[in-house]
Amino acid sequence: MSRTPKPPDRNTPPTVQRLRFRYAKRGRLRFTSHRDFQRALERAVRRAGVPIAYSAGFSPHPKISYAGAAPTGAASEAEYAELGVAVRCDPQALRAGLDAALPDGLDVLEVVEAGSGALADRLQASFWEIACPVEAAGDLASAVEAFLARDVVEVERLTKNGLRVFDIRDAVRRLDLTRPEPAAGAPSGGTTDLSIPCAILQVVVRHGTPAVRPDDVLAGLRLASGLELPPPHRMTRRSQGPWDEESGTVGDPLAPDRDASVTS
Amino acid sequence: MAVESLFPRLEPLLPAVQKPIQYVGGELNSTVKEWDSTQVRWALMYPDAYEVGLPNQGVQILYEVLNERDWILAERTYSVWPDMEKVMRDNAIPQFTVDGHRPVGAFDLLGVSFATELGYTNLLTALDLAGIPLEACERTDEHPIVLAGGHSAFNPEPIADFLDAAVLGDGEEVVLAISEVVREWKAEGSPGGRDELLFRLAVSGGVYVPKFYDVDYLPDGRIKRVAPNRSGVPSHVVKHTLMDLDKWPYPKQPLVPLAETVHERFSVEIFRGCTRGCRFCQAGMITRPVRERNISTIGEMVQNGVEASGFEEVGLLSLSSADHSEIGEVAKGLADRYEGSNVSLSLPSTRVDAFNVTLANELSRNGRRSGLTFAPEGGSERLRKVINKMVSEDDLIRTVATAYANGWRQVKLYFMCGLPTETDEDVLAIADLAQRVIATGREVSGRNDIRCTVSIGGFVPKPHTPFQWAAQESWENVDSRLSKLRSAIRSDRKYGKAIGLRYHDGQPSVVEGLLSRGDRRVGRVIRSVWADGGRFDGWSEHFSYDRWVKACEEALAGEPVDLDWYTTRERGETEVLPWDHLDAGLDREWLWEDWQDSLDEVEVEDCRWTPCFDCGVCPQMGTEIQVGPTGQKMLPIVGVSQTRQAELVAPAGSRDSG
Numbered sequence: 001m002s003r004t005p006k007p008p009d010r011n012t013p014p015t016v017q018r019l020r021f022r023y024a025k026r027g028r029l030r031f032t033s034h035r036d037f038q039r040a041l042e043r044a045v046r047r048a049g050v051p052i053a054y055s056a057g058f059s060p061h062p063k064i065s066y067a068g069a070a071p072t073g074a075a076s077e078a079e080y081a082e083l084g085v086a087v088r089c090d091p092q093a094l095r096a097g098l099d100a101a102l103p104d105g106l107d108v109l110e111v112v113e114a115g116s117g118a119l120a121d122r123l124q125a126s127f128w129e130i131a132c133p134v135e136a137a138g139d140l141a142s143a144v145e146a147f148l149a150r151d152v153v154e155v156e157r158l159t160k161n162g163l164r165v166f167d168i169r170d171a172v173r174r175l176d177l178t179r180p181e182p183a184a185g186a187p188s189g190g191t192t193d194l195s196i197p198c199a200i201l202q203v204v205v206r207h208g209t210p211a212v213r214p215d216d217v218l219a220g221l222r223l224a225s226g227l228e229l230p231p232p233h234r235m236t237r238r239s240q241g242p243w244d245e246e247s248g249t250v251g252d253p254l255a256p257d258r259d260a261s262v263t264s
Numbered sequence: 265m266a267v268e269s270l271f272p273r274l275e276p277l278l279p280a281v282q283k284p285i286q287y288v289g290g291e292l293n294s295t296v297k298e299w300d301s302t303q304v305r306w307a308l309m310y311p312d313a314y315e316v317g318l319p320n321q322g323v324q325i326l327y328e329v330l331n332e333r334d335w336i337l338a339e340r341t342y343s344v345w346p347d348m349e350k351v352m353r354d355n356a357i358p359q360f361t362v363d364g365h366r367p368v369g370a371f372d373l374l375g376v377s378f379a380t381e382l383g384y385t386n387l388l389t390a391l392d393l394a395g396i397p398l399e400a401c402e403r404t405d406e407h408p409i410v411l412a413g414g415h416s417a418f419n420p421e422p423i424a425d426f427l428d429a430a431v432l433g434d435g436e437e438v439v440l441a442i443s444e445v446v447r448e449w450k451a452e453g454s455p456g457g458r459d460e461l462l463f464r465l466a467v468s469g470g471v472y473v474p475k476f477y478d479v480d481y482l483p484d485g486r487i488k489r490v491a492p493n494r495s496g497v498p499s500h501v502v503k504h505t506l507m508d509l510d511k512w513p514y515p516k517q518p519l520v521p522l523a524e525t526v527h528e529r530f531s532v533e534i535f536r537g538c539t540r541g542c543r544f545c546q547a548g549m550i551t552r553p554v555r556e557r558n559i560s561t562i563g564e565m566v567q568n569g570v571e572a573s574g575f576e577e578v579g580l581l582s583l584s585s586a587d588h589s590e591i592g593e594v595a596k597g598l599a600d601r602y603e604g605s606n607v608s609l610s611l612p613s614t615r616v617d618a619f620n621v622t623l624a625n626e627l628s629r630n631g632r633r634s635g636l637t638f639a640p641e642g643g644s645e646r647l648r649k650v651i652n653k654m655v656s657e658d659d660l661i662r663t664v665a666t667a668y669a670n671g672w673r674q675v676k677l678y679f680m681c682g683l684p685t686e687t688d689e690d691v692l693a694i695a696d697l698a699q700r701v702i703a704t705g706r707e708v709s710g711r712n713d714i715r716c717t718v719s720i721g722g723f724v725p726k727p728h729t730p731f732q733w734a735a736q737e738s739w740e741n742v743d744s745r746l747s748k749l750r751s752a753i754r755s756d757r758k759y760g761k762a763i764g765l766r767y768h769d770g771q772p773s774v775v776e777g778l779l780s781r782g783d784r785r786v787g788r789v790i791r792s793v794w795a796d797g798g799r800f801d802g803w804s805e806h807f808s809y810d811r812w813v814k815a816c817e818e819a820l821a822g823e824p825v826d827l828d829w830y831t832t833r834e835r836g837e838t839e840v841l842p843w844d845h846l847d848a849g850l851d852r853e854w855l856w857e858d859w860q861d862s863l864d865e866v867e868v869e870d871c872r873w874t875p876c877f878d879c880g881v882c883p884q885m886g887t888e889i890q891v892g893p894t895g896q897k898m899l900p901i902v903g904v905s906q907t908r909q910a911e912l913v914a915p916a917g918s919r920d921s922g
Contacts, residue, residue: 028271028275028288028289028290029288029290029522031278031284031285031288032285032522033283033285035524036285036522036523036524039522039524039528040522042574042576043292043520043573043574043575043576044574045574046570046574046576047571047572047573047574047908048908048912049907049908049909049910049911049912050909050912051909051912051913054606060606072284072285073278073279073284087909087913088913088914089912089913089914090912090913090914090915093911093912093913093914094912097908097911097912101574103290103291103292103522104290105290231276231279
């Protein structure tokens with residue numbers, strides 16, 4: 001009898017194609033944690049019959065990698081993941097199949113074949129919208145001013161390893177308060193209900209360690225202004241992607257893949 | 265009138281609670297129906313946290329059976345965590361269903377499934393949050409009928425004050441029968457109100473309405489008699505038995521939660537009932553006779569369940585799965601079908617039988633071999649005769665030797681502590697057994713890194729079993745025996761490190777014992793514990809023994825009974841037991857004889873393969889044992905997922921990846 005157990009012979013087929021996709025976390029499904037989403041996606045992959053590739057070994061795992069997940073409770077229009085398949089798939093058919101197999105509110109928006117370079121490296125910044133009660137707009141405006149006037153804003157966050165204190169000011173590259181016209185520019189299926197009067201904080205954060213989350217920004221606003229702000233209605237990630245320092249914009253992380261697949 | 269969803273009020277509060285996803289609903293295969301277009305509306309509750317309650321098969325089956333009728337609406341509700349309870353009280357949000365987020369108080373019926381008595385305080389929380397008076401006698405026509413089912417409903421007396429009704433046995437048919445009665449009564453304009461509806465349910469003979477029965481007591485505290493207080497109400501209420509499981513292949517549409525739950529798998533019940541006759545086992549006694557699903561139905565249910573859910577693990581459930589008459593063919597058929605597919609199959613092995621190792625090998629062809637579980641239940645040969653768990657030490661050693669020789673590296677053994685007639689020696693025998701298991705395992709596998717995990721639960725005498733008359737062991741004795749066992753295992757230098765010991769202390773078992781064999785007087789204790797903050801008693805971090813002891817002292821003051829009277833007291837043959845008017849089909853004399861046989865260490869065989877032992881179920885209930893073999897084969901099939909896969913695959917030559 002051999003001393004080391006051998007994994008069962010499974011003839012694990014190799015990965016022949018990698019696909020990247022953008023998905024949304026909308027409505028009440030924004031309360032899914034990242035782990036909840038992972039389980040839901042793996043089940044959807046099986047229900048949809050995606051010929052997913054598996055890792056080898058004793059407990060094979062489906063080849064899915066995730067990048068930069070939004071926190072539990074935050075909605076998002078721009079979450080990303082990548083999966084490896086053992087049989088080449090048509091990205092459009094895969095989008096439709098996966099979307100149909102996921103619960104409503106977890107929606108697959110776009111699938112492209114992966115080009116070179118790591119997806120995670122392209123997720124450098126996020127654009128968030130935080131909807132706040134409209135009555136708070138005045139207080140918020142002064143809080144935003146106070147926040148922007150500071151060089152350092154140290155917030156506290158309870159992590160698994162205890163209370164952590166870190167500066168968020170540098171990561172916040174844009175912060176302003178707007179009151180959008182109702183309905184105009186609202187993406188279909190979006191989670192910000194514009195029929196309720198609200199003031200919207202628009203925030204761009206540069207990703208770092210630890211990642212600055214929208215609730216950290218609110219904590220920072222409270223700290224900077226000394227105001228007790230009412231709890232926000234909704235937080236929604238509108239986009240995440242490459243950060244362009246010069247123009248101050250968040251790009252599309254799938255653009256290079258899309259370009260590659262068009263030219264090939 | 266339509267009932268509004270509470271979700272808009274709930275939603276802004278969710279970021280403040282733990283695991284908010286458990287309160288939002290929307291699970292795959294869940295249903296939200298129009299309120300107004302249905303005539304009878306059920307809220308189904310599992311009285312524990314969502315992560316425990318959602319996988320419950322009983323609730324899932326009834327939810328589906330009810331919702332298949334267009335005139336019935338069924339939604340689910342679970343116990344909310346204490347943080348959520350506080351948020352709901354602070355914001356005046358009532359107990360709600362997770363499907364339509366409708367207030368539980370608006371439904372016609374609140375059906376609560378009790379798998380364990382430790383959920384009783386959670387029932388009170390839900391009623392209180394729902395705005396339903398705790399005591400059934402205070403409810404009006406405005407409130408739902410509160411109805412209990414599940415195994416604990418075979419003695420609902422401790423919660424009789426809080427229930428309008430209870431139902432014994434299989435729920436699939438009776439929930440529809442109850443719905444019919446409610447529909448008819450509503451269609452007639454609800455004549456006679458709540459009382460008339462309960463009366464109609466009671467006279468049907470299959471629904472127990474506690475308030476139509478009076479309990480009289482003797483001066484020493486024992487029950488004198490339980491009798492109907494209204495003409496037309498039957499003196500005994502009988503359990504329901506579903507006779508053709510192949511006609512009821514539920515769940516067809518298993519609920520797939522977004523939140524993490526305790527069982528992340530699709531389970532198929534391969535048969536119901538058990539006739540092994542283990543004397544401690546309430547489930548085995550109250551679910552008789554044995555009714556098998558045939559191999560074709562099992563194959564279809566597994567296939568359909570995997571397709572509909574996307575679960576990767578399939579469990580073949582029953583009280584003793586290896587006893588299915590065609591289990592070998594079932595295991596081989598499924599293993600063939602799912603070979604190479606990453607669908608893993610499991611059989612909760614409970615019998616100590618070398619055949620189980622063969623089955624487990626077959627089912628795990630595809631996956632890893634971590635642990636294999638057997639349940640000898642008693643440490644010594646003598647004790648196993650007392651409990652009628654017919655397995656010899658040599659059988660056990662042969663079985664585990666086969667397991668280790670087949671590449672299994674861990675064997676789990678389940679035992680109980682506190683069994684009738686048990687001594688310290690019986691429990692210490694577990695250490696000897698575990699040592700022999702490791703010694704044999706090392707010998708046959710040639711390896712040193714094998715393990716044996718010993719799990720021990722406290723024994724609680726249960727209604728409708730031969731041990732219903734037995735004295736429950738005190739928690740002090742149970743704890744002392746377990747600590748002696750731990751020392752015996754720890755002090756063994758050669759094998760001790762290879763043996764893992766898992767046990768819980770004995771105090772929760774005492775409370776479970778009180779609630780299992782209690783009568784209506786125990787209701788006051790439950791209410792007092794709940795009022796004092798008792799919640800989630802099945803969770804060690806929430807359970808407080810002291811709270812229960814204090815509540816017993818206060819609530820039973822002036823009564824000739826106390827906590828010990830309910831638990832550690834042995835009952836006599838003629839004593840009226842609180843559940844004697846509730847009929848599980850078992851002949852009381854047979855149970856008593858089996859109890860006497862147990863004390864004499866006399867075993868009885870399984871009536872599936874040997875002559876009838878006259879437990880009484882089949883003749884009395886008009887049922888019979890249904891076992892194969894059918895001789896059918898499970899055919900290989902092309903799954904839906906393979907068809908679906910074809911739709912996703914890129915046309916050949918669309919783009920060469922080379």
